[in-house]
Amino acid sequence: MAAPVNRNRRRVGDGARTRAVLLTLVLATTAVALIAPLAVIFSEAFARGFSAYAEALVRPDTLHAIGLTIITALVCVPVNVGFGIAAAWAVTKFSFPGRNLLLAVVELPFSISPIVAGVAYLFVYGGQGLFGPFLQAHDIKIVFALPAIILASMFVTAPFVVRELVPLMMAQGRDEEEAAVSLGANGFDVLRLVTLPNVRFALLYGAALCNARVMGEFGAVSVVSGNIRGQTSTLALQIELLYQDSHVLAAFAAATVLAGVALFTLVAKYLIERAERAREERAPPRRPGH
Amino acid sequence: MPRLRFAFPAGAGRAPRSVIPGFRLSLGLMLLYLGLIVLLPIGALLLKAADVGFWGYIAIITSPRTIASFQITIATAAAAAVFNAVYGLGLAWVLVRYEFPGKRLLDAMVDVPFALPTAVAGLALTTLFAKNGWFGAPLAQWGIQVAYAPAGIVCAMAFTSIPFVVRTVQPVLEDMEPELEEAAATLGASDLTTFRKVIFPTLFPAFLAGTSLAFARSLGEFGAVVFIAGNQPFRTEIVALLTFIRLEEYDYAAAAAIAVTMLGLAFLMLLVVNAVQTWHQRSALGEG
Numbered sequence: 001m002a003a004p005v006n007r008n009r010r011r012v013g014d015g016a017r018t019r020a021v022l023l024t025l026v027l028a029t030t031a032v033a034l035i036a037p038l039a040v041i042f043s044e045a046f047a048r049g050f051s052a053y054a055e056a057l058v059r060p061d062t063l064h065a066i067g068l069t070i071i072t073a074l075v076c077v078p079v080n081v082g083f084g085i086a087a088a089w090a091v092t093k094f095s096f097p098g099r100n101l102l103l104a105v106v107e108l109p110f111s112i113s114p115i116v117a118g119v120a121y122l123f124v125y126g127g128q129g130l131f132g133p134f135l136q137a138h139d140i141k142i143v144f145a146l147p148a149i150i151l152a153s154m155f156v157t158a159p160f161v162v163r164e165l166v167p168l169m170m171a172q173g174r175d176e177e178e179a180a181v182s183l184g185a186n187g188f189d190v191l192r193l194v195t196l197p198n199v200r201f202a203l204l205y206g207a208a209l210c211n212a213r214v215m216g217e218f219g220a221v222s223v224v225s226g227n228i229r230g231q232t233s234t235l236a237l238q239i240e241l242l243y244q245d246s247h248v249l250a251a252f253a254a255a256t257v258l259a260g261v262a263l264f265t266l267v268a269k270y271l272i273e274r275a276e277r278a279r280e281e282r283a284p285p286r287r288p289g290h
Numbered sequence: 291m292p293r294l295r296f297a298f299p300a301g302a303g304r305a306p307r308s309v310i311p312g313f314r315l316s317l318g319l320m321l322l323y324l325g326l327i328v329l330l331p332i333g334a335l336l337l338k339a340a341d342v343g344f345w346g347y348i349a350i351i352t353s354p355r356t357i358a359s360f361q362i363t364i365a366t367a368a369a370a371a372v373f374n375a376v377y378g379l380g381l382a383w384v385l386v387r388y389e390f391p392g393k394r395l396l397d398a399m400v401d402v403p404f405a406l407p408t409a410v411a412g413l414a415l416t417t418l419f420a421k422n423g424w425f426g427a428p429l430a431q432w433g434i435q436v437a438y439a440p441a442g443i444v445c446a447m448a449f450t451s452i453p454f455v456v457r458t459v460q461p462v463l464e465d466m467e468p469e470l471e472e473a474a475a476t477l478g479a480s481d482l483t484t485f486r487k488v489i490f491p492t493l494f495p496a497f498l499a500g501t502s503l504a505f506a507r508s509l510g511e512f513g514a515v516v517f518i519a520g521n522q523p524f525r526t527e528i529v530a531l532l533t534f535i536r537l538e539e540y541d542y543a544a545a546a547a548i549a550v551t552m553l554g555l556a557f558l559m560l561l562v563v564n565a566v567q568t569w570h571q572r573s574a575l576g577e578g
Contacts, residue, residue, distance in 0.1 A: 113510025216407020218513035
């Protein structure tokens with residue numbers, strides 16, 4: 001946790017002039033680099049009033065894209081939460097050879113370009129891919145359809161929940177679980193009654209981040225979905241299609257939905273962090289040194 | 291019936307040193323998911339690229355258009371990383387050392403690029419920097435073009451990687467002991483000298499790790515860049531886009547070869563970041 005700023009000591013950079021210059025520079029850059037992009041989305045979307053915005057948003061193809069995006073998130077987020085819990089349980093409650101290697105593999109999707117991920121999926125399930133001939137012979141459609149969108153989204157978001165859980169569960173150790181087991185609890189009870197309540201905020205935040213990324217994924221999905229208008233176009237792809245077709249207002253209207261999800265995620269993070277701080281103040285950490 | 295676990299070296303199949311159940315189930319689920327979702331596609335990509343053969347691979351990678359796209363991508367990603375190194379360090383410093391109204395809000399804003407979809411970011415940046423945009427119009431008067439030029443790629447890459455330096459430097463700056471600075475001040479060092487000789491060296495491993503993460507992320511960025519870049523071959527075409535174009539042309543061999551090269555570059559960056567982070571952790575431990 002952050003050490004409280006000590007006001008009694010004068011530290012480097014505390015001079016009035018340094019402070020003013022640094023603060024001005026950083027805040028000005030933030031206004032240009034972070035606030036302006038957010039502001040321009042809403043400013044453009046509402047440039048011609050609310051009714052024009054609403055009309056631009058409820059186009060049938062945009063609504064279809066929103067539906068597709070929600071379905072994808074409804075599948076990906078629970079699966080990744082389940083995987084995240086299982087993976088975090090395996091690597092934090094047990095020590096075994098190759099544990100660090102596994103953790104590195106979990107993180108792989110973060111360093112791989114979404115385009116590369118999309119191409120890789122084509123080479124598994126596409127016509128030219130590993131399983132392509134088999135899938136074609138059995139008339140199973142994965143690529144350029146919903147299954148590929150879901151699979152590619154799972155790839156890019158696989159690390160999100162694990163990454164939030166592992167450091168926390170590592171720090172909490174195994175004592176409570178071991179105590180529960182010695183009292184006769186079975187594995188699922190331990191998970192449900194001991195482990196998950198301890199990490200619920202991290203789990204929530206991981207799921208929220210995963211959700212935002214699934215809904216906004218562009219590169220990987222644009223490769224495997226085929227981006228067919230009104231059919232396999234998710235909301236992020238729909239924004240590009242609308243923009244290319246010069247339906248700028250409709251593109252910005254669609255963008256406000258995803259920007260809204262992003263802002264919601266950040267607010268959720270803020271609330272979760274506040275709740276965590278409050279919990280820590282109520283019950284000081286048990287471990288000395290932390 | 292012989293139990294399977296005896297086929298493995300000691301400890302590999304058992305839950306080692308733990309009374310907690312669920313080792314096989316959780317590890318099994320993890321391996322199954324990683325295998326199906328992460329490793330299978332990477333393996334298929336490598337297999338496809340191997341089809342091209344060594345000389346075929348070399349021919350694709352050394353074609354002028356591929357080389358140009360790699361040069362553009364690496365140069366713009368480096369520029370974006372430099373921007374974020376400076377801005378990120380300043381942002382972390384302000385967030386840790388100063389109290390001011392709106393500090394909490396600024397801290398929350400840092401994560402905007404992670405939560406905001408890249409396509410939305412690309413759309414917003416393109417509008418800002420277009421000839422009649424909020425930033426594009428004044429810049430055009432100075433004769434500076436950002437949208438549909440290499441500078442636009444830098445903007446898009448810089449935006450999407452803003453959080454990396456801030457979030458790696460911030461905790462190190464928070465943990466820094468005031469005694470070090472006081473000792474330097476007692477010895478008569480100015481603020482600038484103390485920063486240069488005491489503070490920055492302590493921050494440096496984290497700073498370098500964050501900057502390399504930002505660079506690595508920028509190398510693969512696609513969504514934000516395709517909106518603003520203009521996508522002209524030899525001028526504003528990034529590697530990710532070229533891969534995508536080769537796919538659309540049904541040139542699967544070239545797409546596989548370029549994608550594998552990007553994968554290799556990502557692995558290389560991963561090694562660099564890991565090495566820097568190990569150094570960072572070791573030096574953090576050394577500081578006590």
